Amino acid sequence: MKGVIAKCLGELVENKFGKDKWEASLKEAGLPSETTFLSTQNLDDQAVIKVVQAVCNQLNITLPQAADAFGEYFVCEFAPKIYAAYYRGKNNARELIMAMDDIHEKATMTIPDAHPPRFTYEWKDNKTLIMHYKSHRGLIDFMVGLIKGVGKYYKENLQVKKLGDDKAEIVFV
Ligand code: HEM
Structure with missing residues (x-):
């Protein structure tokens, strides 16, 4: 998976919960505490998932709670800086x-062997x-967390509900 997810997660944990929590999460995931991630770098999926799990343990939150925090931070703060072009005209x-x-x-077009998530509507x-x-x-x-983040970004009160492992329902206002 592209390093952008891990980089964003690190920024979120450091900014909102402190550098020590991020370093402890990296350690728990079996990585050196000074590890830095680059947006363009390719990372092993399992390594990223391990870091996500470690963050949940260190912050004492569930996976859906971590995903909601991540989604809001990614869509409202992180992506507008580095992916502004994708927001334009929306x-x-x-x-x-x-x-x-x-x-x-x-x-993900420039990444060899990328397997981006695909969505149908x-x-x-x-x-x-x-x-x-x-x-x-x-x-x-x-x-689900990222969709909720889109609602926050546009200040719209979306209702988002997971319907299983492969779909979610969104009610727009
Ligand atoms: C402008 C906003 C966004 C950009 C530029 C963006 C870009 C990316 C990139 C580059 C990855 C890594 C993909 C890979 O390595 O294969 C990713 C992962 C992901 N994105 Fe986004 N994303 C955005 C918003 C969203 C939103 C709103 C959703 C919700 C539908 C979403 C859902 C996901 C999921 C679930 C993953 C994890 C990878 C997976 O499930 O396979 N993203 N995104």
Whole structure:
């Protein structure tokens, strides 16, 4: 997986919970406490998942709680700085979410053997969307947290509900 996820997680934990918590998480995941991640670097999926688990243990939070914190930080603070181009011309949560499949394809195009998550969209009615998630990584909680982050970014009160390991329901206002 692209290093961007681990880099963002590190920034979030350091800024909101302190450097010591991040260093302890790295150590618990079996990495040197001074490890730094680069956005462009390719990382082993399991190594990233281990760091996520360690952060949950160190902060005493569940995986969905970590995913919600990550989603808000990534979409509202981290990505607008390094991926501003993808936000341009998207006026609301609906427009950004509908662009997510393309964005993931484009953002990973330069990585050899990248396997970005893919999304398909099924409208139940004009404000209820079922978003299908396809990835071998099984990070549906992160998809939910990131969608909630999009709602926060646009200050829209979205309702997001996990429907299983491969889909979530979004109700737009
Ligand atoms: C402008 C905003 C975003 C950008 C530029 C972006 C980009 C990326 C990149 C580069 C990765 C690593 C992919 C890889 O290494 O294969 C990733 C992972 C991921 N993204 Fe996004 N992302 C954005 C927002 C979102 C949102 C809103 C969602 C929710 C639908 C989402 C869902 C995910 C998930 C679940 C992963 C984990 C990898 C997996 O499940 O396979 N992302 N994203």
